[in-house]
Amino acid sequence: MVDDSQSPTFSESDHQDVEDKRRLRAAVVYEVVRQEGEEELEREASALWWSGVAAGLTISFSVITQALLKSFLPDTDWTPLVADMGYSVGFLIVILARQQLFTENTITVVLPLMAAPSFQCLALIARLWGIVLLANFAGAAVVAAFLAYGEPLPAATMAAITSIGEHLFVNSPGEMFIKGIGAGWLIAALVWLLPSAEHMAFWMIGLITYVIALADFTHIVAGSVEAFFLLMTGRIDVLETLFGFALPTLAGNVVGGTVLFAMISYAQVRREIEADGD
Template identity: 45%
Template sequence: MEHEPDGKTPGLTPEEEREIDENQPPRAAVLHETIRMQGDQELERNVAALFWSALAAGLTMGLSLMAMGLLNSRLPDGDGFKVIASLGYSAGFLAVILARQQLFTENTLTAVLPVMSKPTLNNFGRLFRLWGVVLVGNLCGTLLVAYVMLHLPIFDTKTDQAFLEIGRKVMENDSGQMFAKGIISGWMIATMVWMIPSMETAKIGIIVMITYLMALGDFTHIVVGSAEVSYLVFAGELPWKDFWLVFAGPTLAGNIIGGSFIFALISHAQIRSEGDTPDKKGSKKALKKDQREDAPTQAETERKGA
């Protein structure tokens, strides 16, 4: 096949060239700007809106504990069936992200990029306000749903035992392991958040893939884990001191480091070091829209000229 001097395939119509351009994956700078704008919008929300959305997310994340417990209690014993039961871990994440509720570990990337782009005292204040409100809301929701699942006559004895086993599995880690696994978990969630804007049509698959791997690796997550471990506390098997000092504190620190200080910082540094800046429209979608709106006008002009 012959090619034009500039390497472009000959014989393409303007419509075909436009289609090729639209099918190109967005540049890293466009992804960065898309997530940064989302984070800036979250930083502007008032405290009440953030808290209620975070509380709803905490309650919804109880679906992960519920799904894993139900699957574990109904599947035969064996490592192979545990692999299947781990799919239940994705349930809460799917519901929270698709419902656009506030999840703390998402905000370790989205809300951090505006601060990295403009590191002012005001932006740091907005970030810590967002983190504090969302974290409190998430924990209130997960603790409440764990309490309800234990004390209301909802599940049979076998399922209740499965919930306890899930919490015991988490607490097999010491504080150092909680921290190290939390770093991986925070990094994986940040990777998921970064991938979604470029693959909106595959959003569900991305969420399931990342969170399923988190479950298989027993990586610790502050929100899901708080439901799993607080279930043990409410059942009288674990003191609150261990909940906060062994699980929550190290896991929270690991999630923040993995999501903010590793993934977000490196991603931001990549954009700045390359000098790669987003289009003035802020995203490729805006450019596509302009092109589609211009197309009829150009056609009308040609007809008038003819």
């Protein structure tokens, strides 16, 4: 037992300071993410589409910045440690600008379904996923075409983009899937962390996405810029793009973000949510 007589005396402002310094409970984080998911499910199709296209366009700066850094660095063992920092740029813009990125929605819109399962909610998730994923692909394809046919960047940078894409396709479909799980898990973890990050959001996004790049994890949207670029420059064909990259990576991202992280995150707070509801 704690002796109350030995406890310090706190003023009302002191108690407020204590509350401000405490980390958010997992159930609170869950509720923040769940409510964001419900808001996304209610958005109009046109809003989802254009936000998704914007994200597909913006995420290309992850590949472009990574290639720019790679083109200015010597070819050494430590080069990826610096060049991979560029991978965070597109994600920082997309997430801070609140654009629609498919892999963020592998957790946000799934939590409402877990809280109240229904065919209506499942249909809304399928609608959102379909619109956002196609929109992300459309944006990524536009940038890939601009890079492939316009060649707007220095020759060394264009060569670096090709090298980054070819490095992606060294992976077998099975490896694309396994590495996609890692990327899906980390993006879902990032979504879970952001409500607590506050003014540290910039650094949190940068760190998590930097790890994705360092680990060579595969991301369906960022990777599609590389895949479409190689397809348009004749280095791979449609079958390789679809079955070698897109389908296994998409499956891995969904497994990592939804099947693993979202379900485990919900499981850890389910009892607390039920108790609060009572």
